[in-house]
Amino acid sequence: MKTVLVGISGGIAAYKAAQLVSDLSKIDDIHVEVLMSKNACEFITPLTLQTLSHNRVTVDSFDTNYAYDVHHISQAKKADLFIIAPASADVIAKVAHGIADDALTTTFLACNCPKLIAPAMNTGMLENPITQNNLKTCRAYGMTILDAQSGYLACGDSGKGRLAEVSVLKQAVLHHLYKDDTLSGKKVLIDAGPTQEAIDPVRYISNHSSGKMGVSLARSFARKGAHVTLVIGPNHLEMPYGVNVVDVISAKDMYETMMEYGPTNDIIVCCAAVADYTPKNVVDHKIKKQGGGLTIECKRTQDILQSLGENKKEHQLLIGFAMETDDMENYAKSKCIKKHCDYVVGNTIVQGESGFATDTNRIIITDGSTIEGPWFGSKDEMAEIIVKKVVESCY
Ligand SMILES: Cc1cc2nc3c(=O)[nH]c(=O)nc-3n(C[C@H](O)[C@H](O)[C@H](O)COP(=O)(O)O)c2cc1C
Numbered sequence: 001m002k003t004v005l006v007g008i009s010g011g012i013a014a015y016k017a018a019q020l021v022s023d024l025s026k027i028d029d030i031h032v033e034v035l036m037s038k039n040a041c042e043f044i045t046p047l048t049l050q051t052l053s054h055n056r057v058t059v060d061s062f063d064t065n066y067a068y069d070v071h072h073i074s075q076a077k078k079a080d081l082f083i084i085a086p087a088s089a090d091v092i093a094k095v096a097h098g099i100a101d102d103a104l105t106t107t108f109l110a111c112n113c114p115k116l117i118a119p120a121m122n123t124g125m126l127e128n129p130i131t132q133n134n135l136k137t138c139r140a141y142g143m144t145i146l147d148a149q150s151g152y153l154a155c156g157d158s159g160k161g162r163l164a165e166v167s168v169l170k171q172a173v174l175h176h177l178y179k180d181d182t183l184s185g186k187k188v189l190i191d192a193g194p195t196q197e198a199i200d201p202v203r204y205i206s207n208h209s210s211g212k213m214g215v216s217l218a219r220s221f222a223r224k225g226a227h228v229t230l231v232i233g234p235n236h237l238e239m240p241y242g243v244n245v246v247d248v249i250s251a252k253d254m255y256e257t258m259m260e261y262g263p264t265n266d267i268i269v270c271c272a273a274v275a276d277y278t279p280k281n282v283v284d285h286k287i288k289k290q291g292g293g294l295t296i297e298c299k300r301t302q303d304i305l306q307s308l309g310e311n312k313k314e315h316q317l318l319i320g321f322a323m324e325t326d327d328m329e330n331y332a333k334s335k336c337i338k339k340h341c342d343y344v345v346g347n348t349i350v351q352g353e354s355g356f357a358t359d360t361n362r363i364i365i366t367d368g369s370t371i372e373g374p375w376f377g378s379k380d381e382m383a384e385i386i387v388k389k390v391v392e393s394c395y
Helices: 014-025 046-053 071-078 089-096 103-110 123-127 129-140 166-178 212-223 251-264 304-310 328-338 379-394
Strands: 002-008 030-036 081-087 115-119 149-152 158-162 187-192 227-232 244-247 267-270 277-279 298-300 317-324 343-348 360-366 371-378
Touching (some): 002 166, 014 046, 089 115, 089 129, 187 251, 212 267, 212 379, 251 304, 328 360, 360 379
Parallel strands (some): 187 267
């Protein structure tokens, strides 16, 4: 069981911390305790946070209604991660300089676990060089700053200062809580999702790929400490925390991006559903409906996996994906050999269970001769199996 301390300071975004605490508390392996500054209690009540976290909320350092121990020290010792969200300009200034004048800041100072700070304030306060210097100081002490976003602010202004989305805060907590250094120093390149091949300015050819498998893989590799670049086609997914995301549209874009990044990466995983064919000519105006049919002449796209395989460097590990409707194992084996891959992950399309746009997948892994698996589970679980295989191959 991991203990996450959530510190809430006095800003209008304090109400968003309730969602964060609720989301984290629903995760079986996580125990959440909340600390609030006195001013935070002007914005949201401890009762709300106590109910959502299922734990008593700490506000007052000198509250003697606790078990006989020095509460901030015992709480600091058991913490696996401390996040302050929202972090006011005031609390940032305090933690940057070791000021410990309430329960939140005293416990924060006593902790030696990973510390995350999510600033939220008016643009003027955020851009003030004093706040910027304080954030710099926090970074220099090893704290992670979860940058504020631009948008409409509660004070009526528009600009930078909005608390990062709660889903991003949650992902950041999970990333830092479960991260290890197994693949530290390794660079991982992943392609994922569909591509869109333009027919005219309003129409395109594409496929049902959602990009979910690639996102799960990117997240798993990042949690192993790797530097991850995810090259992804059009999608509706939340991007994984701590990953360099490169958005592409067409098979040509994806090919060029993968060729550009490929040589400098150690581990390359190709799980994108790249279009095999693209219209020979893109019409520059909308094709009008007319009687009879419409024939679109297509040409082959460039094969990303084949090119990466042919140019594979000594230090590189190349993994392809094979999505088949039948005879998947034999196809995956021959693909592995033909495309010079170290492994090919085979997955079949089973409506609602495996393949495109599902949350689960059924996979095998082949090195061209042997077959491991099958495994079935969530795409996150399948990603972990693939990452484990990579780790075994690297060391
Ligand atoms: C209505 C209102 C909204 C405020 N919103 C913010 C905010 O979003 N960010 C911030 O840094 N300070 C904000 N402040 C100012 C802080 O509440 C003030 O600096 C306070 O001292 C912070 O206390 P704490 O850091 O101990 O929680 C706001 C104040 C008021 C009255």
